[in-house]
Amino acid sequence: MPKPSFEWPWSRANGGIVERKLAPSHRDGPQLPCKVSGMPRLIQALPNGALDLIGDVHGELEALLRLLHRLGVDVERARAPRHLVFVGDLIDRGPDSVGVVEVVELLMQAGVASVVAGNHELNLLAGERKEGNGWFWGDANDHAQFDLRQAAFPSRLADTREQAKIRALFSELPLVLMRDDLRVVHASWDPEAAAKLPEDGDIAKLAAFWEERLEGELQASGLRDRAADERAAFAGLTDERIPPTRHLAAVAAEDAAYQRLNPIKLLTSGAEVEVAPGGHFFVGGKWRFVTRDRWWKRPVDRPTVIGHYWRRREHLTEGRPDVWDDVPPFAWAGDVYCVDYSVGRRFLERFRGRTEKFHGGLGALRWPEREVVFDDRDGSIPTGE
Numbered sequence: 001m002p003k004p005s006f007e008w009p010w011s012r013a014n015g016g017i018v019e020r021k022l023a024p025s026h027r028d029g030p031q032l033p034c035k036v037s038g039m040p041r042l043i044q045a046l047p048n049g050a051l052d053l054i055g056d057v058h059g060e061l062e063a064l065l066r067l068l069h070r071l072g073v074d075v076e077r078a079r080a081p082r083h084l085v086f087v088g089d090l091i092d093r094g095p096d097s098v099g100v101v102e103v104v105e106l107l108m109q110a111g112v113a114s115v116v117a118g119n120h121e122l123n124l125l126a127g128e129r130k131e132g133n134g135w136f137w138g139d140a141n142d143h144a145q146f147d148l149r150q151a152a153f154p155s156r157l158a159d160t161r162e163q164a165k166i167r168a169l170f171s172e173l174p175l176v177l178m179r180d181d182l183r184v185v186h187a188s189w190d191p192e193a194a195a196k197l198p199e200d201g202d203i204a205k206l207a208a209f210w211e212e213r214l215e216g217e218l219q220a221s222g223l224r225d226r227a228a229d230e231r232a233a234f235a236g237l238t239d240e241r242i243p244p245t246r247h248l249a250a251v252a253a254e255d256a257a258y259q260r261l262n263p264i265k266l267l268t269s270g271a272e273v274e275v276a277p278g279g280h281f282f283v284g285g286k287w288r289f290v291t292r293d294r295w296w297k298r299p300v301d302r303p304t305v306i307g308h309y310w311r312r313r314e315h316l317t318e319g320r321p322d323v324w325d326d327v328p329p330f331a332w333a334g335d336v337y338c339v340d341y342s343v344g345r346r347f348l349e350r351f352r353g354r355t356e357k358f359h360g361g362l363g364a365l366r367w368p369e370r371e372v373v374f375d376d377r378d379g380s381i382p383t384g385e
């Protein structure tokens, strides 16, 4: 590993012993679940040299194998001409998450690939059953978010041995990879959140630690009670047929706080901001008063590559606009590039009868060339500066 040239949020003391430099409020937290080891693990150095940065794979094994082939990777021999970096969300929704993890693990073991954890890896480590992750829990038909409970989405189920292996692999993943000219994080970069991270620790336990702590703080501030009152007045806000008749400011503030003040959540799924009054919308089974923060509109200290946000390869023709829809399909937003071109939508596209020429694709950003290569398109597309 090259010597990192940025300043770690922790100071290194004699003999490789790491002295934690946590924010004062965290220094007293004896139950902070972390290890004191020799090297920071949650933020690691990116290898030197040219890189191919691959977007959210979401269980689309076929797309992954096609893309790797285009990038000149020999999967059988685990050889790659350039180091591969996966931006997280290897799993869920697509037909073969187990197969995707097998391929990626092989490449990692050969030292030719690195992976940062995404919110889907975090959900799995936290034992949370979510839409699209039933393959891990023995349920192949779990696409409740899209109201497709009755539809069949055959996906390969993980057996007990695979479950253990996948959990072990994910528990070793960093949250951030960086070097002088580049940073990779799944959803959002925030220096304050990064500074709160211990040098090592179980990301699911850390996320739970901060969530519990926030619960206490929000309870003490009275926000939890105010939000609960607002929710109770509107049928619990889980019924699409009963839209709220006014803006629920406490609900918005509470939702935003859980996301923004939890460093693990912030890095893996991004901040959320209150919508304008009347701007609430129904998604994922509830009425929402917050929307994703377009944090990439603010300056960052170096080029930063993310995934997470479903980006389109063509201008919007159907559906609700997503938060990247005001950036041209292959452009940077300042120094931030989102390389998730929504291959995670393919299960939906197949459900609607499409068998080829998918809207969603699996992309790789080639660095330093700044070109995108897709699993299903010849050539590469320049992304500009």
Ligand SMILES: [Mn+2]
Pocket: 056, 089, 118, 119, 120, 186, 268, 307, 308, 309
């Ligand atoms: Mn994600």
